[in-house]
Amino acid sequence: MFIGHYASAFALKGAVPKTSLGMLFVATQFVDILFFPFVNLGIERLKIVPHYTASTHFDLEYYPFTHGLLATVLWSLLFYWVYRYLVNNGKSFSKQVAWAMGLAVLSHWFADLIVHTHDLPLLGDHSPKMGFGLWNYRHLTFATEVSLLVLGLMYYLRKTKGHSFWGKYGAILFTGFMIFAGFLNLYILPPPENTIALMISALVSYGIFSVLAAFVDRARHANS
Numbered sequence: 409m410f411i412g413h414y415a416s417a418f419a420l421k422g423a424v425p426k427t428s429l430g431m432l433f434v435a436t437q438f439v440d441i442l443f444f445p446f447v448n449l450g451i452e453r454l455k456i457v458p459h460y461t462a463s464t465h466f467d468l469e470y471y472p473f474t475h476g477l478l479a480t481v482l483w484s485l486l487f488y489w490v491y492r493y494l495v496n497n498g499k500s501f502s503k504q505v506a507w508a509m510g511l512a513v514l515s516h517w518f519a520d521l522i523v524h525t526h527d528l529p530l531l532g533d534h535s536p537k538m539g540f541g542l543w544n545y546r547h548l549t550f551a552t553e554v555s556l557l558v559l560g561l562m563y564y565l566r567k568t569k570g571h572s573f574w575g576k577y578g579a580i581l582f583t584g585f586m587i588f589a590g591f592l593n594l595y596i597l598p599p600p601e602n603t604i605a606l607m608i609s610a611l612v613s614y615g616i617f618s619v620l621a622a623f624v625d626r627a628r629h630a631n632s
C-alpha cells in the first residue's frame with residue numbers, strides 16, 4: 409500500500425492532537441523506510457518483475473525484519489519507548505503521544521495486509537504468510553487507498569480547525585496531491601529500472617509527504 413497508509417496518520421493526529429502529523433507520516437511508513445535500504449544492503453530481498461501483480465512490479469521475496477508481524481510489533485514498541493521516555497519524557501501527554509506513534513508504526517502491517525499477496529510473514533520467513541491480494545485488482549486497489557485516505561482526512565478535519573486559507577484548505581489540497589501521486593504510481597509510471605531507483609523514488613516521496621504534512625498541520629489546531 410502507498411498513500412492509504414496515511415489514513416492512520418491523519419486519524420491518530422485527530423485522536424491525539426499533541427502528536428506531530430509529520431512524524432506520524434514517518435511512523436506509518438517506517439517499515440518501508442527501512443525496507444528499501446535493507447533490500448539494497450542485501451538484508452532483505454525484492455525482485456523487480458514488471459506487472460507481477462496488476463498493481464505492482466515487484467516480487468517481495470524475503471522481508472521478515474521489516475514486514476513480519478512480529479518485527480512490526482517490535483518496531484512499534486521501539487517508537488512507543490522513544491516517544492514515552494526520550495522525546496516527551498516527563499510531559500503529561502507523553503503516554504498518549506507514544507501510543508499514537510506506536511500504533512502508527514503497527515498500522516502499516518494491517519494496511520499492507522489488505523493489498524499484498526501471500527507474502528507478509530507472521531513471524532520469520534518460514535512462518536505462515538498472509539495477504540488478501542487486492543493488488544491483483546488495480547482499480548480496486550486505487551479505490552481502497554483513496555477511500556481510506558479520505559476517511560482519515562475527514563476525521564482529522566473534524567477534530568482540528570484552521571482559520572487562514574492554508575489552514576482551511578491546505579490539508580485537502582495536500583490530500584489531492586497525494587491521490588495524484590498514487591494515481592501516477594499505479595497507472596502511469598513505468599516499472600523501476602532497479603532497486604536503487606525504486607529506493608530513491610520511495611524515500612523521496614515519503615520525505616516530501618512528511619514535510620508537507622508537518623507544514624499543513626502547522627496551520628490547524630485541535631478543537632478545544
Ligand SMILES: [Zn+2]
Nearest residue numbers: 409439440520
Ligand atoms: Zn510495506
